[in-house]
Amino acid sequence: MILSTPTRRSEIAAGLRASLAAGLGMFPLGIAFGLLVVQAGLPWWMAPALSVAAFAGSLELLLIGMLTSGASLVAIAATTFFVNFRHVFYALSFPLASVRGAVARAYSVYGLIDEAYAVTAASPTGWTGPRLVAMQLAFQAYWVGGGLVGVAVAAALPLRIEGLEFALCALFVTLTLDACRTRRQVPSVLLAAASFSVAVVATPDAVVFVALTVFAASLLVRFFATKLMARVSGRRAEMES
Amino acid sequence: MSQPAYFATALAIVFVITVALRAVPFAVLRPLRESEFVGSLASWMPAGILAILTASTLRTSLEGGDRVAEASLAVAVTVVTHLALGRRTLLSVGLGTMSFVVLANIP
Known part of the structure; x- marks a missing residue:
């Protein structure tokens, strides 16, 4: 056990601070999720159980409907795979190397949710193990806590605030702005917009998965196109000199 | 299958697939970190992925x-x-x- 040194404590505080903005979106969405679980007729404990097993909001919201209608386990497996496939891309830049210790590393990988990736992608430097893991634990606390509050609210009174889920959208808007501070990011955003449009038109039922796949493929093309252009202009410079 | 068994099996399947999708890329991609290709992707991807997630959450809010x-x-x-x-x-x-x-x- 590592003792709590002032730096370790300040790193944990920094992690909790980094979690607040996303928490503002996750907590109300968690409440909505808890409400839905009860309203769909699932046992209340499925709210925290899903938030521990999946820990992925969009998937959990989908699973409510599937479990209620008794969907096949194969369909559940396929949906999980396709909806969460985007996480495959997160390993490329997630600062897992800053986390020491097997348990902390395992948790950090398990807790690599959209919000954790998004916050680290928007500010890629300065991460330490305690800061990163504290942020991820806080995320899970907001999400599981929100779900439990939702379950309790559903049992107590039929309250509904329209539009709270927009917090998640607003969060991603700010994170995108933070990731695009320089003009060098413009081509990526344009390719992403094109990929998203293609996915909405071609596969309205699997938009995120298809958009990310098309986007990854377009970056592949971009890489080889950049290489080719560098070689051509290099040869031209050679001929002119 | 009884209902508790159905729920428990579904939860186990969801857990295994989700953790695998988050963990396997670290093992596969780590040896490739040094490559120019993976480096370019790592610097190009975040802004685009965030833009796609923004668009998809916006789409959810419009539903x-x-x-x-x-x-x-x-x-x-x-x-x-x-x-x-x-x-x-x-x-x-x-x-x-x-x-x-x-x-x-x-x-």
């Missing part, structure tokens, strides 16, 4: 109702707040969400 104007206005509030008031995420997200909730609840 089940005619709220294009409300959502556009709330996104504009979020962007302007974020750029004009010094990128304070909590403030930008708070004001953006508040405008959407207020607009969505006006009859």
Whole structure:
């Protein structure tokens, strides 16, 4: 056990601070999720159980409907795979190397949710193990806590605030702005917009998965196109000199 | 299969697939970190992935109702707040969400 040194404590505080903005979106969405679980007729404990097993909001919201209608386990497996496939891309830049210790590393990988990736992608430097893991634990606390509050609210009174889920959208808007501070990011955003449009038109039922796949493929093309252009202009410079 | 067994099996399947999708790429991609290709992808991907997640959450907010104007206005509030008031995420997200909730609840 590592003792709590002032730096370790300040790193944990920094992690909790980094979690607040996303928490503002996750907590109300968690409440909505808890409400839905009860309203769909699932046992209340499925709210925290899903938030521990999946820990992925969009998937959990989908699973409510599937479990209620008794969907096949194969369909559940396929949906999980396709909806969460985007996480495959997160390993490329997630600062897992800053986390020491097997348990902390395992948790950090398990807790690599959209919000954790998004916050680290928007500010890629300065991460330490305690800061990163504290942020991820806080995320899970907001999400599981929100779900439990939702379950309790559903049992107590039929309250509904329209539009709270927009917090998640607003969060991603700010994170995108933070990731695009320089003009060098413009081509990526344009390719992403094109990929998203293609996915909405071609596969309205699997938009995120298809958009990310098309986007990854377009970056592949971009890489080889950049290489080719560098070689051509290099040869031209050679001929002119 | 009894209902508790069905739920328990489903939860186990979801857990294994989700953790595998998050863990396997670390093992596969680590040896490739040094390559120019993986380096380019790592620097190009975040902005695009975030843009796609933004578009998809916006699409979710638009579902089940005619709220294009409300959502556009709330996104504009979020962007302007974020750029004009010094990128304070909590403030930008708070004001953006508040405008959407207020607009969505006006009859």
